[in-house]
Amino acid sequence: MTYNRFAYLYDELMNDVPYDKWLHFVNDVFQKYEINQPTILDIGCGTGTLPILLAKQNYTISGVDLSEEMLSVAMAKAEQERVQIPFYQQNMMELEGFNQLDCITIFCDSLNYLHSEDQVLRTFEKVHESLKDQGIFLFDVHSPYKIEEIFGEETFFIDDEELSLVWSCTQGEQPLSVEHDLVFFMKEENRDSYERFEEYHIQRTFPIETYRALLNQAGFEVKEMIGDFDQTVEETTERIFFIATKK
Structure with a gap:
């Protein structure tokens, strides 16, 4: 899947997306789990809005996306905002060149572009390889509901x-x-x-139990699941957040 020209319209169409809620979610997790000055990789970073917000809070962050067009927009935005963020074009299932990271994120339902359990598992395994021991993995997915x-x-x-x-x-x-x-x-x-x-x-998407099983198979321990940024996961939850650590 390539965003093509959609990349250049993405920010205009997504101007009401609550990126501040993702930012608060990340900050709350770091505070709760006492993670200080982490190195972060944001997979599926799109046009770079969230990495830029995190960089402005003095986090060390890089971004990965499959779309060259999205990354071009992201780099231009980062330059305009005067923040230093390395961006890389990679497939999340073939992630390479990263190691000993403190945190990896896959937000805004980017993981839902994987269409099989095997693809999800391969991605989880690549994330696992790139994190340090006890490194934290944060992602969200659309719920079945x-x-x-x-x-x-x-x-x-x-x-x-x-x-x-x-x-x-x-x-x-x-x-x-x-x-x-x-x-x-x-x-x-x-x-x-x-x-x-x-x-x-x-x-x-997949049932919660499937994501839990694939995370465990890839070498993660699920710490928490959160619904819609800050709620208990219920039958009508629309977005499910996973917090997992590398075993």
Whole structure:
């Protein structure tokens, strides 16, 4: 999956995403587990919004993403914000070149772009290799409830003078998966016409018990699971956070 031109529109479309909640979540975990001055790797960093926020708090952080276009935007933003963040183009299942890190994060449902248990396990194993002993692994995923009940067979709309989006969701062929068809209409510069282009994405999640089993198989101990940033995980939780440590 490549974001292509979507990368350059991503921040505009995601301007209401609560990145401050991810920031507070990370800070709360570091405080609770007494992690001081950690070295962090953010996998699936996208256009770099969260790494930039963390860098501004004087954390040592790097970013990894599969999309070259996303990383180009991230590097430009980091330069504009005057923070030093190394960004690398890598597949999370083939992560290499990192070791003895204090913390690795995979946020904003990036892990849901993996479509099989084997892919998830391979990623967990690569994360394990890159962490120091007792290093902490933080990630979030869509819940089964969100995949089946919130996305379901729904269509969402964003209508703006410069950019409009028709986002259609359909149940995927695999269990607990969703297919996203995105059609964009972007106003052409100095013209009254709009350019149309499309993106197609598939996301899949797994039951909590599957993630726990794969983490254990990869050599992690699950410390906590949290729902929707700061709640108890319940049947209607939409986003599930995992806190795990390297055994």
